[in-house]
Structures are given as structure tokens and as C-alpha cells.
Amino acid sequence: MTPPQLVVHRDKELMAQAAAARLITKIVDAQAARGHASVVLTGGRNGNGLLAALAAAPARDAVDWARLDLWWGDERFLPEGDPERNVTQAREALLDAVPLDPARVHAMPATDGPYGKGVDEAAAGYAAELAAAAGPEDHGRVPAFDVLMLGVGPDTHVASLFPELPAVRETERTVVGVHGAPKPPPVRVSLTLPAIRAAREVWLLAAGEDKAEAAAIALSGAGEIQAPAAGAYGRSRTLWLLDTAAASQLRRALYPPASA
Numbered sequence: 001m002t003p004p005q006l007v008v009h010r011d012k013e014l015m016a017q018a019a020a021a022r023l024i025t026k027i028v029d030a031q032a033a034r035g036h037a038s039v040v041l042t043g044g045r046n047g048n049g050l051l052a053a054l055a056a057a058p059a060r061d062a063v064d065w066a067r068l069d070l071w072w073g074d075e076r077f078l079p080e081g082d083p084e085r086n087v088t089q090a091r092e093a094l095l096d097a098v099p100l101d102p103a104r105v106h107a108m109p110a111t112d113g114p115y116g117k118g119v120d121e122a123a124a125g126y127a128a129e130l131a132a133a134a135g136p137e138d139h140g141r142v143p144a145f146d147v148l149m150l151g152v153g154p155d156t157h158v159a160s161l162f163p164e165l166p167a168v169r170e171t172e173r174t175v176v177g178v179h180g181a182p183k184p185p186p187v188r189v190s191l192t193l194p195a196i197r198a199a200r201e202v203w204l205l206a207a208g209e210d211k212a213e214a215a216a217i218a219l220s221g222a223g224e225i226q227a228p229a230a231g232a233y234g235r236s237r238t239l240w241l242l243d244t245a246a247a248s249q250l251r252r253a254l255y256p257p258a259s260a
Contacts, residue, residue, distance in 0.1 A: 004204075006219075011244070012049065012208065013049075015242065021057065024054065024063060038143050039068065039070055041073070042073050043072075047205060065098045074189060076187075077122065079112045109189065153214065156217055156226075160190035162178075163227065170194070175195065197235065204229060204240045207242065
């Protein structure tokens with residue numbers, strides 16, 4: 001387990017811009033080292049804010065978009081094109097504006113996709129797609145993502161892993177169908193903690209006063225069953241990106257003064 005590092009920005013806009021710049025650098029470095037890069041996207045206001053900031057960044061053209069694989073940490077199990085789906089929002093924020101290879105955009109299945117309304121079958125299908133993309137060097141059933149991003153919910157959930165629910169307890173499967181999520185829609189598809197932990201770097205995004213308690217709980221040594229964000233960490237780095245409102249309940253000693 002890699003100990004978390006914290007970076008706290010003045011406000012959510014600056015956080016999004018700085019995170020976008022950081023992500024561009026990571027993608028460019030990975031492509032220079034291995035010829036390609038792999039990123040897991042997150043939805044929600046902070047995930048979409050980052051993508052919008054990336055779309056507006058002049059440095060976005062430094063990325064070779066055709067050599068970038070995009071995956072998702074979770075998805076609302078709704079029809080293709082539904083405005084509530086994370087992939088729909090990501091396309092509007094960034095993806096439609098850059099020259100991606102469609103074959104490398106790995107959206108999670110929709111209810112009108114090949115698995116119909118069988119969410120558990122859809123989860124198994126996405127797990128198979130991840131396994132097919134994993135190479136011998138990845139030592140597992142998912143690729144070693146360069147960066148996996150997660151939004152943090154007010155209840156400490158990440159992806160669609162909610163406190164105490166069965167999905168957060170999963171230790172074998174890499175992707176699960178989620179039934180009875182406490183926020184709508186109740187049916188979802190999500191990576192599990194073992195899949196999340198395969199990433200080289202995990203970035204957790206939290207902005208706003210409504211995320212302050214969740215950040216404080218997750219960073220205080222809470223267990224992952226009660227606070228799923230506490231169980232999300234990367235193999236080489238775990239980075240919490242916050243604004244001052246989300247960091248307001250943290251001990252100041254957790255992050256250096258220069259990061260505020």
C-alpha cells in the first residue's frame with residue numbers, strides 16, 4: 001500500500017486546471033516510455049471538471065490521442081447516450097474534441113448493448129475486455145493503468161463502491177454489477193478495489209465542503225468497508241487532489257503549506 005500524498009488547491013477551478021496539466025504530463029511521459037498510455041476516467045462534477053479543463057488546455061496537443069486507451073471506473077447502467085452515463089458526459093466534456101482511436105475507448109456496457117439488462121453479465125463482459133488488454137508485464141487480469149482517477153462521494157464511496165455494500169467487499173472479481181446503490185440510478189457497473197489497486201497511480205478528486213468529512217474519514221485510518229475511499233490506492237503512488245473546502249477538516253500537518 002502506498003501512503004497517500006495530498007495536494008490542496010485554492011478552489012475547484014484551480015484544482016481542475018492543475019490536475020489536467022498533471023494528467024497531460026503523465027500521459028506524455030508514459031507514451032514516451034512505452035509508446036502508449038492507459039487512463040481510467042471518473043465521472044461526477046470533479047471528473048468532468050478535469051476533462052473540461054483538459055479540453056481547454058493548450059498543452060492537450062502534446063498528447064498523442066491515437067495512442068491512448070481510456071477506461072472507466074464505473075458506469076450508470078442506462079441506455080447508450082443517456083445524459084446520466086459517465087461516457088456521455090465525458091464525450092461532451094472532452095472526448096469528441098480530440099482525435100482518439102475509437103477502438104481504444106473502452107466504454108462500459110449499456111442496457112441496450114450486447115448484454116441487455118443483465119448487469120452482472122455486463123460486468124463480466126467488461127472484466128473479459130480488461131483481461132484481454134492485460135499483458136504479461138501487468139501480472140494480473142487488468143492492465144497496469146498509468147493513472148486511475150476516482151471522485152470521492154460525501155459518503156466516502158469511490159467508483160460505485162458504497163460503504164458496507166457487497167461490491168466493496170469483493171476480493172476476486174475485477175468488475176461487478178452493483179444492485180441497490182444508495183444514489184440513483186441503483187443499478188451500476190464498477191471496478192472493484194483489486195482492479196483499482198492494479199493502477200500505477202490512483203488519483204482521488206474531492207472539491208467542495210460536502211466532501212470535507214469524507215476526506216477526513218478516509219485519510220484518518222478508516223477501514224475500506226466503512227470508507228471505500230480509504231481502500232483506493234495505487235502501486236506506485238496514491239494522490240489526493242483537493243480544494244481548500246474539501247481539505248477543511250484535515251489536520252494541517254497532512255499536507256505542506258506550499259500546496260494550499
